[in-house]
Amino acid sequence: xxxxxxxxxxxxxxxxxxxxxxxxxxxxxxxFYWYRQILGQKVEFLVSFYNNEISEKSEIFDDQFSVERxxxxxxxxxxxSTKLEDSAMYFCASTAYVGGEQxxxxxxxxxxx
Amino acid sequence: DAKTTQPPSMxxxxxxxxxxxxxxxxxxxxxxVYWYRQIHSQGPQxxxxGLKNNETNEMASLIITEDxxxxxxxxxxxxxxxxxxxxxxxxxxxxxxxxxLTFGSGTQLTVLP
Numbered sequence: 027x028x029x030x031x032x033x034x035x036x037x038x039x040x041x042x043x044x045x046x047x048x049x050x051x052x053x054x055x056x057x058f059y060w061y062r063q064i065l066g067q068k069v070e071f072l073v074s075f076y077n078n079e080i081s082e083k084s085e086i087f088d089d090q091f092s093v094e095r096x097x098x099x100x101x102x103x104x105x106x107s108t109k110l111e112d113s114a115m116y117f118c119a120s121t122a123y124v125g126g127e128q129x130x131x132x133x134x135x136x137x138x139x
Numbered sequence: 140d141a142k143t144t145q146p147p148s149m150x151x152x153x154x155x156x157x158x159x160x161x162x163x164x165x166x167x168x169x170x171x172v173y174w175y176r177q178i179h180s181q182g183p184q185x186x187x188x189g190l191k192n193n194e195t196n197e198m199a200s201l202i203i204t205e206d207x208x209x210x211x212x213x214x215x216x217x218x219x220x221x222x223x224x225x226x227x228x229x230x231x232x233x234x235x236x237x238x239x240l241t242f243g244s245g246t247q248l249t250v251l252p
Contacts (some may be wrong), residue, residue, distance in 0.1 A: 029208030030182070059239060069183060069226075082239060117182045123217040125171065125232030128240060 028052045030131035045102045049118030059119040108138045141166040141229040148247040157214040161227030164208040176223040217250045
């Protein structure tokens, strides 16, 4: 069964450093998402991506964040200058069509020290 | 998207049916009801969704009341592996929009041996 994959599974970085989280969505999917979950809190939407551009973004997704689909398979989330409060699980998701079920990856645990 | 209300926690005996309620009294005509679950900080997993008719798949059944103001997710024979946080999400599905999921606090279902 096809699945969304994410790398790395755990990333430790120092405050102020740039990080890139990588995702490989399911191959025929067209809509892509990033969510995050701070430990013990709700899953929060960050950004959605369709047709090579951002479709929607939340208040969390400020100028420190960017997304890219550099080739036909990868979907990346970059945090330019990490802060302590960026420590969270980051989930990538994809779906084939609007309203379809979103398939989530296993997540990347980001720890900012 | 309409707000949903779910009990914070429920227990269920292994092998019995788990019935998880969700209240969405402000749902509008073009909003669907989705159910996802999250097992211990893994990525959320799609379970089922519906508009107004009852739905069934290999994982669960979704019963939506006639007025659409509430729904129940039924896991017919709960196993220990069904222990998870279950999220009821209501959202509009519109073409051309990637339309994110908005997660609440969900219901922590604990299946007891």
